[in-house]
Amino acid sequence: MPAQDNLKPVLTAAEVNALMGTVYPQLNDQFAFYQALEVFPGGCTVRLNADARHLRPGGTVSGPSLFTLADIGGYVCVLSHAGPDALSVTTNLNINFVRKAEAGPIDGHCRILKLGKSLMVFDIDIVAGPDGQTVAHATGTYSIPPKRAGDVVK
Template sequence: MSDATATIPPGAQLLGREWLGTDENGQALIRFQAQPAFTNRHGTIQGGFLAAMLDSATGICALAALPPDLTVVTKGLDTRFLKPAAVGPITALARVVERTDRDMVVHADLVDADSIVVADATARLRILAKK
């Protein structure tokens, strides 16, 4: 894990983000804690929180793939909500699928405690020099 993934911003703290490392396929593993306060009128996790988890996971995956003098900003996040998500741990599996000198594309799946993919997203990120 690079220095860029060591500092946890307030939004990531709210989501309970925890870097777990990479799996045997090189995918970044990031766990979130979906809180009761994140639920909608149906008792499932509201889509905006799932999108925030996906944005966080794709960003942290991109940062882990970059040297510490570079950072990324999200240009677009194409999100799909596939199944209702319950309160509890949700794990993101994220991987870089494309990279140029200026841009990166990262895909992530959100998997619940029962190993069901509840949402996924493809992020388009701009690579920038850190200020």
Template sequence: MSPAELTERVRTGVPLAGAWGVEVLEAAEGRALLRLPQRDDLLRPGGTVSGPALMGLADVAMWAALLTLTEGRDESLTASLSITFLRAPPPGAVLAEARVIKKGRTLSYGEVTLRAEGSADPCAHVTTSWAAVPRLSGRG
């Protein structure tokens, strides 16, 4: 899938990603780079990007990376997400670089590094696992 096709898939599958304006900048086999644009409504007191916004971006980024391995048909769900906040990102866009470390039949594992756009220093590191959901008959 192209980054534009993946952006559309992510925004359709997670409407909050569309509301926030999340876009896929790059996508390759088991990897994805996403951008969360600067939004005043995602800032917390003190002017930094909020933790919930960073966690949401990381979650969507990992799903995008999984979608690159499944031709856009991944229905797995987040089983765990652990985030370590390393530094407060300044107001502005945030990038999330996701990488699938292990894609299993029932459980997948990956990591996401978040950083302020224009900075090489990570603001957060995420590890996450995803559980495959059996396809139910009658589901679209």
């Protein structure tokens, strides 16, 4: 299914990273583990720089760490395309774990399937390793708060 093709970002990856650092500082606390790498019309690329604290026994990146990357991908998409309202929230997220991921950079390629006034539906392919193989795939929905009087439109 192609992504929605009439979308234009209103924020860059750098602007989204700065916004998340302000409104969600606990995400990266002292380290930059999760970050937006790129924002483009209809999607984004996010990264988890997985290290030892993201591993479960056996040296595999934990499911909760990959789930967080999927959720961050949706958050970056909604912030960058619907506007910088930090109150956008996840209403649904389904993930399938396909194969194990080891420590190192793990990228999420996220695309917006539908962006409406109150909801955004997206999917994300999470890839890792030298071959960039899919380690997980997720679909989700974000709720977009209604515009309020005094909101600045970019």
